[in-house]
Amino acid sequence: MIEIKDLSFGFKENQRALDSISVSIDSGEFVAIVGGNGSGKSTFVRHMNGLLLPDEGMVKVWNMDTRTISNLTAIRRKIGMVFQNPLTQFVGATVEEDVAFGLENLACPSSLIRNKTDYSLAELGISHLAGKSPLQLSGGQMQLAALAGVLVMEPECVIFDEVTSMLDPFSKQQVLATIARLHEKGKTIIMVTHNLEEVHLAGRVIAFEKGRIVYDGKSSLFFDSPAVSNPGISIPPLTELALWLRENGLKEIDVSNPDVNTLEESIWQLKSRI
Amino acid sequence: MTPDYFLSFVPGDSFLHKLDPRTKLIATMLISILIFRLHLTGLVLLFALFMVLYYLSSVRIALLRNLRPIAPFLILIFIFQLFLIPGNSFMDMYGFSATSAGLFEGLRIVGRFVLLIQFASLLTATTSPAHMTAGIERLLRPLPGKILGVTSFEIATMMSLSIHLVPVLNRFLREVYQAQLCRGLGRQKRISGLVSLAIPLLRGAFRMMDDIAMGMESRCYQGNYRTSLFELKMVKYDWMALMLVFVLLLGFWNLNITLLPSYQI
Amino acid sequence: MCIKPGEIVGMTGPVGAGKSTLLRLLVGLLEPDSGIVQIDGYPSRAKKVKEMVGVLFQHSSRQLFEKTVYDDIAFGPSNFGFDRRDIERQVNKAVNIVGLDKSLLEVSPFGISGGEQKLVSLAGIIAQSPRYMVLDEPLAGLDTKGKTRLPHIIQTLQNMGVGIIVISHHLDKLLEVAPRIIYLRDGIICFDGQRQQYLLDDSLPLPPITALMKRLHARGLPVNPATFTVESAIKQLEKLEIGDVDDA
Numbered sequence: 001m002i003e004i005k006d007l008s009f010g011f012k013e014n015q016r017a018l019d020s021i022s023v024s025i026d027s028g029e030f031v032a033i034v035g036g037n038g039s040g041k042s043t044f045v046r047h048m049n050g051l052l053l054p055d056e057g058m059v060k061v062w063n064m065d066t067r068t069i070s071n072l073t074a075i076r077r078k079i080g081m082v083f084q085n086p087l088t089q090f091v092g093a094t095v096e097e098d099v100a101f102g103l104e105n106l107a108c109p110s111s112l113i114r115n116k117t118d119y120s121l122a123e124l125g126i127s128h129l130a131g132k133s134p135l136q137l138s139g140g141q142m143q144l145a146a147l148a149g150v151l152v153m154e155p156e157c158v159i160f161d162e163v164t165s166m167l168d169p170f171s172k173q174q175v176l177a178t179i180a181r182l183h184e185k186g187k188t189i190i191m192v193t194h195n196l197e198e199v200h201l202a203g204r205v206i207a208f209e210k211g212r213i214v215y216d217g218k219s220s221l222f223f224d225s226p227a228v229s230n231p232g233i234s235i236p237p238l239t240e241l242a243l244w245l246r247e248n249g250l251k252e253i254d255v256s257n258p259d260v261n262t263l264e265e266s267i268w269q270l271k272s273r274i
Numbered sequence: 275m276t277p278d279y280f281l282s283f284v285p286g287d288s289f290l291h292k293l294d295p296r297t298k299l300i301a302t303m304l305i306s307i308l309i310f311r312l313h314l315t316g317l318v319l320l321f322a323l324f325m326v327l328y329y330l331s332s333v334r335i336a337l338l339r340n341l342r343p344i345a346p347f348l349i350l351i352f353i354f355q356l357f358l359i360p361g362n363s364f365m366d367m368y369g370f371s372a373t374s375a376g377l378f379e380g381l382r383i384v385g386r387f388v389l390l391i392q393f394a395s396l397l398t399a400t401t402s403p404a405h406m407t408a409g410i411e412r413l414l415r416p417l418p419g420k421i422l423g424v425t426s427f428e429i430a431t432m433m434s435l436s437i438h439l440v441p442v443l444n445r446f447l448r449e450v451y452q453a454q455l456c457r458g459l460g461r462q463k464r465i466s467g468l469v470s471l472a473i474p475l476l477r478g479a480f481r482m483m484d485d486i487a488m489g490m491e492s493r494c495y496q497g498n499y500r501t502s503l504f505e506l507k508m509v510k511y512d513w514m515a516l517m518l519v520f521v522l523l524l525g526f527w528n529l530n531i532t533l534l535p536s537y538q539i
Numbered sequence: 540m541c542i543k544p545g546e547i548v549g550m551t552g553p554v555g556a557g558k559s560t561l562l563r564l565l566v567g568l569l570e571p572d573s574g575i576v577q578i579d580g581y582p583s584r585a586k587k588v589k590e591m592v593g594v595l596f597q598h599s600s601r602q603l604f605e606k607t608v609y610d611d612i613a614f615g616p617s618n619f620g621f622d623r624r625d626i627e628r629q630v631n632k633a634v635n636i637v638g639l640d641k642s643l644l645e646v647s648p649f650g651i652s653g654g655e656q657k658l659v660s661l662a663g664i665i666a667q668s669p670r671y672m673v674l675d676e677p678l679a680g681l682d683t684k685g686k687t688r689l690p691h692i693i694q695t696l697q698n699m700g701v702g703i704i705v706i707s708h709h710l711d712k713l714l715e716v717a718p719r720i721i722y723l724r725d726g727i728i729c730f731d732g733q734r735q736q737y738l739l740d741d742s743l744p745l746p747p748i749t750a751l752m753k754r755l756h757a758r759g760l761p762v763n764p765a766t767f768t769v770e771s772a773i774k775q776l777e778k779l780e781i782g783d784v785d786d787a
Contacts, residue, residue, distance in 0.1 A: 036682065083488070087442060091486060105493060105494040107499055110501060117503065133438075135441055169708055171554070238748070244773050267776065458590065470604050470614065
């Protein structure tokens, strides 16, 4: 579906933001892209819908090359993108105007825009926000509205670029749950994040460091790879504890997504074995 | 409900809210032309018309507050007219004499401005920004925008973006101001007081624009033909309203009933 | 509530709990409807207060504006009327405390990374040598290095006798630095007390490690339920000798 070959991209002459990257992503996958600040992860995903074009190599989406300008609209219809800052992706004065924006660009007739906008808002459970201005919304509500504005164009793949990094813990959970639900419904999800507590949602993890891929594989094996010691990445406390437990006798523990319940049980088991 | 900002929209479903934005835009333009043609009597009649429309609109905009931004300007004009126009003096102050000609002329000019602003605020109060931009876009569409390098769609998008971004930038500015205040801004009269607000604001605005442009692009914005969530449709009432304004324009054009004396300069 | 010099208070609570309103009341950007806010006997509106209380706002790293990092850090002290030699000393001291690379002082604040910008704005506040500081989400925008450094910075400031309020959503990080915790909800102080008591209170949100240790404690394991760091949790588990299971 998304085919990337030897992609290189440089903001500055001597320093490459991306260095010959080759990746392919299949339909229906849920990929988490992790890495520290400035590791190239955001630059990377911006190549997928042609916001950035490769200096070298190629990016193909459903066999359409992003360098062919006439392909871009078709590509962007298939791949939607939600960004980090909720406030600066709003282009409408109200939520419904903002959600309608994409369809207006595609020159859909008014009545169709109305139907699809209403449906998209209802799907995310935010119909009651339709007439509100972005300044009246919480960060989480804004991100859901932005997502509605992407879903209204019925993309096959949605890219989330650090969408939870400016949210409080509650909104974060709300948005993550929505992303997980979208994946269950069959959408391809690509989620850029620097919070490793989020990677267990994904089946596959791609880790970036200094413009290169340092890990690409199953999320359950990610915490075993050397990529975890990457300076830009901090391991969540429960995972750290799980890793310690495994080193100390509990071979079968799943370190990719430990929660309080499973850890409690494991420790209890260990204790009772003595 | 009174709006927070000058010339802002007040939601409602009155007769005026339901009119097509194009009807309201054209009517306001025609009335503005008329305002500059009329003398005092005509202005009083137009004010009566305004009050009727105001009542019909069922929005309770703060009529006097709308005038506040330009009130000093209006007072100044009035005083100049009152004292500087020659004629029968009825009052003498410090060697200047107020003339009745000046009084009427002052009232006329101030009345024009007041009426202009009130009609404009009625337009903006009953038309949502989205409808307004859609209306302006539709009116501009026949213009050969291609030659000038911008399409009517781009103008409309720019308009709605700026309407929506003003409060956002406002909030950002307040954040910066408060932070700099805490760092002692204004303690010493230094030029950098202004700079310390302007630079972060400008940088913030540019970064915001970058982000917005990226978001728009990834949602297939191309600046060419696009439709709108709000379909504009001229119905019977629109045509009737336009007809009425036309009749008004023609009827008042040479109105010279001089119930009140009118002086030409 | 009352905060003493040299005390570190962690403040947390859900969105809209009134944290940022409280912050603005403290430095006199807002005036209380009723009640009083006093800082060392001065009403919060007093000009003197701005000098005594340094505030690191959430997006403060975006608000840099001078030509060089040095000038930016010196902005506060020069506004508050320090003379030139004092300013230089203050800036150097602040830069040392936050651990900023000295070579950055002469470059433009716009050319450095986001994490460094955050440290610059923090240094700008420290250079004012306030008696109290309010840090709103100081972790946001810091890189990993800065995040590990922050507790040291706060410690150093405390040793200098500065009273600090840290506002954050990151409960575990907050607990690490602040012995006293205030929990706000819907504009009301739900909890104000020592860290240990906070951790024992079941009605308040707890960091995951604490939740785990609490349950283990409830099951009869001899662990401290008020544990919140991984290191200390691991140490306690080591004592239980569960690590030697395989050999046994």
